[in-house]
Amino acid sequence: MRKTAGRIGKSENGLVRPALIAAFLGSVAIAAPVVGPAFAQTYSFSSVQVEGNSAIEPATIIAYAGIGRGEEVTAARLNDAYQNIVNSGLFESVELEPQGNTLVIRVVEYPMINIVNFEGNSRLKDEELAEIAKSRGRLVYSPSQAEEDAAAIADAYRLRGRIAATVDPRIIRRDGNRVDLVFEVTEGKVAEIERLSFVGNRAFSDRRLRQVLETKQAGLLRQVIQRDTFVAERLELDKQLLRDFYLARGYADVQVLDATSDVSRERDAFFVTITIREGQQFRIGQTSTVSEIEGVDAAEFEAVQRIRSGEVWSPALIDNNVTRMENLALRKGLNFVRVDPRITRDERGGLLDVEFAIVRGERIFVERIDIEGNTTTLDQVVRRQFRTVEGDPFNAREIRQSAERIRALGFFADAQVNAEPGSSSDSVVVNVDVEEQPTGSLTFGASYGVEAGIGFNIGLSEKNFLGRGQSVGLSLTTGADATEGSFSFTEPAFLGRDLAWSFGVSYRESDNANSASYDTRVGRLTTGLEFPLGELSRLQVRYTYQDSKISNPPAGVSPIIAAEVAQGAVTSSALGYTYSYDSRISGLNPKGGVLLRFSQDFAGLGGDSKYIMTTGLALAETKVMQEEVTLRTIFEGGMINSLGGTNSRVTERFFGNSKIRGFESNGIGPRDGTEALGGNMFAVARFEADFPVGLPEEYGISGGLFMDVGSVWSLDNTLGSGGVNVDDSMNIRSAAGFSVFWDTPVGPLRLNFSKALAKEDYDREQSFDLTISTKF
Known part of the structure; x- marks a missing residue:
């Protein structure tokens, strides 16, 4: 019908x-x-x-x-x-x-898409936008998908601080029911952070707190600094960074209440305000240890504590002591033992009494550890950051510390570690979800030194080689009077243990046109093992083989140098070690710490040279005046003891370069006429203060004062030109001055303006120097 x-x-x-x-x-x-x-x-x-x-x-x-x-x-x-x-x-x-x-x-x-084009974009390349858009050539055109793509592209611009960016999809009809899809982009200006301020902070200035944040205020380098653009998601990270900053300094009740942002009328600038409730600072009061497990002696566990009354309280301080005590329990074969820190507050006195209670934990085992998201990094690289393996008793604190070690690798943009119920009530599954990030870099650069002039360098590095966690580096540097190349390789988990094996080779040729009258050639091969001795100390043992040659001396060169040239190529074969202790890495004292380093190399296991080379360094630093001023003291020295009737060579001796400011390279120490000879010994004391200079901190410019005192002295052969002995006594030199530090996109620069206070007539002064700022 x-x-x-x-x-x-x-x-x-x-x-x-x-x-x-x-x-x-x-x-x-x-x-x-x-x-x-x-x-x-x-x-x-x-x-x-x-x-x-x-x-x-x-x-x-x-x-x-x-x-x-x-x-x-x-x-x-x-x-x-x-x-x-x-x-x-x-x-x-x-x-x-x-x-x-x-x-x-x-x-x-709907027509078929012929091609997809992007117009008006310059900050993001076509290739980047094509990866964001899901519309593709030879696919059916979908208006809804095109709108989604436009929104995704605009969001990508927003993450780069361009909140005013607009993206409009347009179609151009072609024959055969085809269209060209064009995304018209208006990028707009970067929405920078014009002002970043705080409310409620009394203990620390706005300047100091801005140094903590990942977000930065716009400044002089706003065109190249990316962190001064506004990204809303970054504020949550900044709030956590602020909270961690205060907690590490004893502010147990700190609250980061809010982080608000207001956009300017032109939509090209933001004004960010962060509200803080600091609370009071607490210190450690009385400490005690009790055992609630029969047969476990609390005194043994109290003996491994490193906590004192009067110390500033911090979560790291408590966690480190709990970890020591739980590790002791494991060494004693006591499974499922947990240490609970019980805090009693004394608000009036600003004290926190801590009682470490040794209790019986739940009988929970680690069923398995699942790792996801590591497309490049091998599972074993992530797994070896755990001190726990499948079948071990579950320890929540150890899992958290393992997560921190995974993040510290630097291989992942994000790493989340969570424990979930396992297949039975007494088991858990540890899930590790990571997001890979690039770990290699190719660098091209130029350098400048007052004496050395302009130099160029190229470097290739990869810190996660083939996803194995290995580090590889290759560099080539050329300058006005020297060329140097090097290769290095490090396996951080040799034989599957916390044992780093390293291998490196380097080669340097120099005509020393600016500091000496002869040429040198030095080739070196080094391999070694490094391992921890304690929480803050490490030991490296190594073998070094070196081949050196001094050549092309001019007529009338110092007889001391001439004698070393006559030896031709000289080899040395040495075993050595370095002990280091660095309290700064623990985080227990956020204001500073101590670094100690002691090294010795014993040459004479084959080769031509026979000597013992000893060097040492001691550094202490602290921050004062609301942590805006850093005070630093450094003592450094070294000595070469020649053995077997041999003499040290100019390629082995100390010159004190960069140790005492105010003098040129090879500008101090024993000298025969105009020829710097170096010395078998050196010692220096450096006193420094770094501080803000009143400029907006987003400019990255700060200042410093310094004073250096030291000397280079002692030669095995002192018979110089004309049969006159060279003065190799310990003549004290000193210099004082001020520095300007500038954090630039090409690296942290240091400009030193100095004046020699004590010197010898033959020393070579230098009142200005421009260097790359380095840290010990």
């Missing part, structure tokens, strides 16, 4: 035609019988005809409709079929028209 009805359709702009649907449903209602109950009228089609399609098969469209031949369907079912075809996203317009026993489906297909 033939039924008549209107069309169900969709306009060219993708909107359903309500009038047609109303007419269709109205015709059904009119045709319905009047007598008896009202039932929805049904249709039955012996055939379905598809019109207007070219790229999409009729069977596919009929399948979307879901109406079979001879099947009775209602008007509502026809509307559902229409919606199914529309929702496929393949058609600009759709119409369903019953014609007797035939259902006619008319469609207008």
